[in-house]
Amino acid sequence: MTNQDNIIKKLITERKRQNQKWGFPQKLSLVEWQSILSEEVGEVAKEINDISFSRVDRVDELKEELIQVAAVAVSMIEHIERKERIACLFSLSRTCLIA
Numbered sequence: 753m754t755n756q757d758n759i760i761k762k763l764i765t766e767r768k769r770q771n772q773k774w775g776f777p778q779k780l781s782l783v784e785w786q787s788i789l790s791e792e793v794g795e796v797a798k799e800i801n802d803i804s805f806s807r808v809d810r811v812d813e814l815k816e817e818l819i820q821v822a823a824v825a826v827s828m829i830e831h832i833e834r835k836e837r838i839a840c841l842f843s844l845s846r847t848c849l850i851a
Contacts, residue, residue: 766823
């Protein structure tokens with residue numbers, strides 16, 4: 753298994769954990785999704801600051817936070833695409849019919 757495969761496996765595991773914790777689908781607005789993603793990015797920034805300024809070895813924690821950022825971004829995409837599919841069910845738009 754390549755390093756990339758291992759990272760993707762961790763990402764999928766995190767997405768499953770999020771679904772178990774929060775349920776799927778979630779009825780969140782884009783603003784709410786942005787808040788969640790920004791909070792996760794803030795945790796990445798905290799880990800980087802701890803590593804850079806406190807000289808502590810928190811690389812494993814940093815990688816975990818980065819996986820969480822990626823997983824939230826994937827979840828956002830999943831929910832956006834789900835809303836698009838639902839909208840297409842109630843639309844006669846040619847674009848929806850082609851997809």
